[in-house]
Amino acid sequence: MPEGIEVDIAPDPAGIESLTRQIRQTGRAYPLFDIGHLILKRPDRYWLEFRALGKLADGTPRQFHVCNLDDTVWLSEGDAVRHVLTKHFEAFYQTDRIAVDPPKGTYTFVAQCGISGVILGPPNLHDYQAKLQRLHSERFSRMPFDMFKSRIRIVRDEAVVKQWVEQQSFKNEFTCLNVPEPLKLASREAVEKHFREVHLANIVHPAPNHVVKTPAGREALPPPLRRLARREFDLQQRFPLKLVTRLSDEFAHRGLHFFKVNKTVLHVAVARPRFLDLETNPVGEGIRRILGAIESTPDCTRRKLLEKLGVALPASAPAASAPAPTATAPAPAPAAGEGEAPPAEAAAPVAPVAAPEPSPELQALVTDLHWLIHEGHVIEFANGRIEAAKKPAPRPQPVPRPPKAPRPPQPGAPSAAAPAPEATAPVANEGSAIETVEGSVSDAVAETAPAPVEPPADATAPDAGTVTSEDDSKINPS
Numbered sequence: 001m002p003e004g005i006e007v008d009i010a011p012d013p014a015g016i017e018s019l020t021r022q023i024r025q026t027g028r029a030y031p032l033f034d035i036g037h038l039i040l041k042r043p044d045r046y047w048l049e050f051r052a053l054g055k056l057a058d059g060t061p062r063q064f065h066v067c068n069l070d071d072t073v074w075l076s077e078g079d080a081v082r083h084v085l086t087k088h089f090e091a092f093y094q095t096d097r098i099a100v101d102p103p104k105g106t107y108t109f110v111a112q113c114g115i116s117g118v119i120l121g122p123p124n125l126h127d128y129q130a131k132l133q134r135l136h137s138e139r140f141s142r143m144p145f146d147m148f149k150s151r152i153r154i155v156r157d158e159a160v161v162k163q164w165v166e167q168q169s170f171k172n173e174f175t176c177l178n179v180p181e182p183l184k185l186a187s188r189e190a191v192e193k194h195f196r197e198v199h200l201a202n203i204v205h206p207a208p209n210h211v212v213k214t215p216a217g218r219e220a221l222p223p224p225l226r227r228l229a230r231r232e233f234d235l236q237q238r239f240p241l242k243l244v245t246r247l248s249d250e251f252a253h254r255g256l257h258f259f260k261v262n263k264t265v266l267h268v269a270v271a272r273p274r275f276l277d278l279e280t281n282p283v284g285e286g287i288r289r290i291l292g293a294i295e296s297t298p299d300c301t302r303r304k305l306l307e308k309l310g311v312a313l314p315a316s317a318p319a320a321s322a323p324a325p326t327a328t329a330p331a332p333a334p335a336a337g338e339g340e341a342p343p344a345e346a347a348a349p350v351a352p353v354a355a356p357e358p359s360p361e362l363q364a365l366v367t368d369l370h371w372l373i374h375e376g377h378v379i380e381f382a383n384g385r386i387e388a389a390k391k392p393a394p395r396p397q398p399v400p401r402p403p404k405a406p407r408p409p410q411p412g413a414p415s416a417a418a419p420a421p422e423a424t425a426p427v428a429n430e431g432s433a434i435e436t437v438e439g440s441v442s443d444a445v446a447e448t449a450p451a452p453v454e455p456p457a458d459a460t461a462p463d464a465g466t467v468t469s470e471d472d473s474k475i476n477p478s
Contacts, residue, residue, distance in 0.1 A: 001228055002224040002228060003054075005050060005228060006053060007228050008049045009046050009047070009049075009243055010046060010211075011047075011243065011250065012213075016251075016254075019035065020251065023268065029259075029267040031266065031267055032258075032267065036244045044215060047213050048211065049209070049210075049211050050225065051208070051209050052208050062208075064207050064210050066207050067204055070088075072220045075224060077200075079141075081195065081204070082138060091177070092195065093175065094174065094177060096172070096173045096175060098170065099170055100168075102166075103165065103168050107164075108161065109154050109161065113135060113152060114151040114153045116135070119160060119164045121168070123154075133145075134188065173186060174186075176198075244266075248268070256269065257270065257272045267381075269376075269379065271374055273379055273389040276372075277391070287371075289309060290368055291377070291388055293308040294386055295388055301385060302369075302386065305365075306365070376389060
């Protein structure tokens, strides 16, 4: 793993906005860890944030080198230069093939790369070592040089020797582009030197941080950064604590609220659970009927609530009946010299059938339930289960302590101040598994169980995208 480099997985801000909008529209409460696992399922739902920390051996700050042409990130300036001269060479230089005299002498064998098949020529030529090192640096820099050198083989095939001689009968000349005056270079070493002097400052820039936003950008990462990102992804996939902490901060910034179920599963919703006391708060008869039906119905859902209150759903619209096919005789062919037969008469379009409107009772029930959910008096979970907020237990009275015996006053000592009243800790809701989250949301996430909490089989996380129906709880954050 690269030293001094860290990576974090961050949710896509566009997906966070879509998730927030979906949670507000549906009013449902979703487990935060389920949302984290859902984000990790698709690469386009999260970003990779790389940070370079510390200093190098020479005392300079450790930095990345980012190519401005394709937003790729590299660990060294040399890697960035080789990438540009490999992928974007034609944007800066033009290659011309010029005929020259073939090498003199008789050659019976040549050296050839056993990996790429590149013919390097006889090992006793003066530029053989330079060609060998250049091939290694350009195409196999990840492999140790000694291992690469061991893959070079000596070939005595006449066809391969003849192919090398023909290659040496031509040489490449490079013409510089995008420069005020025409300039020709004779070798790749001269090309790299010219690129560093003229174009490097405008094409590659150093940066202490870099964000990879697309799956294609992750595929272009150098192997050390790719391994680092893969390790972080595996850790978060097992238990996405860091990702959930980022999610909770983003949701809290957008005005959403959090509460715990069974003191372990942290949920996000539009409001915290708040008990509605029907004895002290004047509410309509519809609100009373809804709360009473929810409390008296086990595992209540919207459909069970409608059945409990005797409110019927609108009948589905009848399907438009297709016109019965009629047998028609074929039209006679036109005679010679006459015009073509007129086109067949088009079938009349079928008028769309309007959807039946809901009854006034159903409209009133949906409006009252919407108000109860958005005020926190009713919680609708991701699996469609509906639960009313429970009444909090009364605060226990502090146990009086026996008075202490007064000490005899000492001469010159001030009188003792009256003791301050003792603070009483808040008590959780009576008979309720729901606990509101106060203070920092990040602390509430950190207090979650150290092992991943498996959601219920019927609970589904939001899948932000388009708004689903009332019985469909999936959200698509893409």
